Amino acid sequence: xxxxxxxxxxxxxxxxxxxxxxxxxxxxxxxxxxxxxxxxxxxxxxxxxxxxxxxxxxxxxxxxxxxxxxxxxxxxxxxxxxxxxxxxxxxxxxxxxxxxxxxxxxxxxxxxxxxxxxxxxxxxxxxxxxxxxxxxxxxxxxxxxxxxxxxxxxxxxxxxxxxxxxxxxxxxxxxxxxxxxxxxxxxxxxxxxxxxxxxxxxxxxxxxxxxxxxxxxxxxxxxxxxxx
Numbered sequence: 001x002x003x004x005x006x007x008x009x010x011x012x013x014x015x016x017x018x019x020x021x022x023x024x025x026x027x028x029x030x031x032x033x034x035x036x037x038x039x040x041x042x043x044x045x046x047x048x049x050x051x052x053x054x055x056x057x058x059x060x061x062x063x064x065x066x067x068x069x070x071x072x073x074x075x076x077x078x079x080x081x082x083x084x085x086x087x088x089x090x091x092x093x094x095x096x097x098x099x100x101x102x103x104x105x106x107x108x109x110x111x112x113x114x115x116x117x118x119x120x121x122x123x124x125x126x127x128x129x130x131x132x133x134x135x136x137x138x139x140x141x142x143x144x145x146x147x148x149x150x151x152x153x154x155x156x157x158x159x160x161x162x163x164x165x166x167x168x169x170x171x172x173x174x175x176x177x178x179x180x181x182x183x184x185x186x187x188x189x190x191x192x193x194x195x196x197x198x199x200x201x202x203x204x205x206x207x208x209x210x211x212x213x214x215x216x217x218x219x220x221x222x223x224x225x226x227x228x
Contacts, residue, residue, distance in 0.1 A: 007089040009060035013052040014093035017064050018191050019101055021045035025116035025181075026105050042173035045182070050166025057162060065185040066090055066208075067215035071145040074219025077152070090187040098191030115192035117200035118183040118207045126178035133180045134210055140172045141184040141214030142221075149222040183207040184214070 024044035028036045036044070053062040061078070063069045066087040072078035098115055105111050117123070120133035128136075147168040151161040169184075176182045183189045189207035193200040 002085045006060040007085055009056040010063060010086050010089040011093035011096075013056045013060070013062060013064040014090040014187050015097040016052050017045070017048040017185070018094045018097035018188055020048035021188070022098070022116040022192055023101050023104075026101060026114065038177050039174065042170050042177065045173050046166040046168075046170030049169050050162050053162035053165055060086075062162070064090060064093075064187075066187055067141050067185060067211040068145065068148060070212055071141075071215030071219040072149070074216045075145075075149050075222045076219075077149065087187075091190050094187040094191030095194060096191075098195045101192075102195050113196060115196050116181060117192040117196050118181045118189045119200060119203050120180060120206065123199045123203060124179060125181055128179045130206070133206065136176045136179045137183055137207065137210040138214040138217070140176050140182070141211040142218040144168055144172055144184055145215050145218030146222060149218065150226070153226065180207075184211050186211055 021041070021044050024036060025041045028044075029038070029041050049062075049064065052064060056062055061072070063072065063078075063086055069078060069083050069086045069090070073080045073083055101115055105115070106113075119125075120128060120130045124133060144165075148161075148165055150156060151164040152158060172184055173182045176184075186208040189204060193204040193207075
């Protein structure tokens with residue numbers, strides 16, 4: 001049986017992540033003279049996770065990401081049977097956030113329709129290849145899950161976990177925005193891609209497969225090395 005409170009927390013937490021992270025990229029990154037740039041967008045993504053992990057983590061665990069949900073399941077920290085409900089809630093939250101962001105962004109004259117979607121090749125911000133993007137998404141998601149699993153371990157200081165996780169996501173974005181615009185989160189990729197369409201939607205499969213691969217590897221590796 002689905003726990004509506006937990007699913008609602010996952011939906012809103014993912015909504016906040018996409019609205020805050022992608023919103024900072026679309027609305028504020030290059031704002032004339034006072035744009036926040038790559039560093040600001042990276043920090044915005046980290047802050048979304050940090051704030052919602054504190055606010056909603058006690059309710060649902062604060063996944064907000066299908067790769068995190070599946071990685072935690074692989075690491076023995078989450079029930080596989082509960083994963084589908086979490087993933088659906090996360091994707092719905094991301095789509096709702098993309099719709100809200102589009103409504104806001106389209107109110108400006110000259111808006112070209114971008115919503116900070118992820119991509120490789122011609123859709124990569126820096127023109128990076130599919131191979132570069134593949135390694136980026138696998139390794140960055142792997143690292144993200146290792147931080148999450150370690151920061152929330154029994155021997156860790158649980159009160160500080162959201163800070164470590166938020167800073168990890170900030171670091172990941174500082175590294176990988178030029179390569180793929182940073183996914184490490186299939187739900188985050190899905191919302192913007194469905195609204196943008198075109199090449200963003202054509203490449204969406206990639207940002208489901210490889211973040212999940214990275215998350216699963218991290219879960220299995222963590223369980224092997226630090227079995228609790």
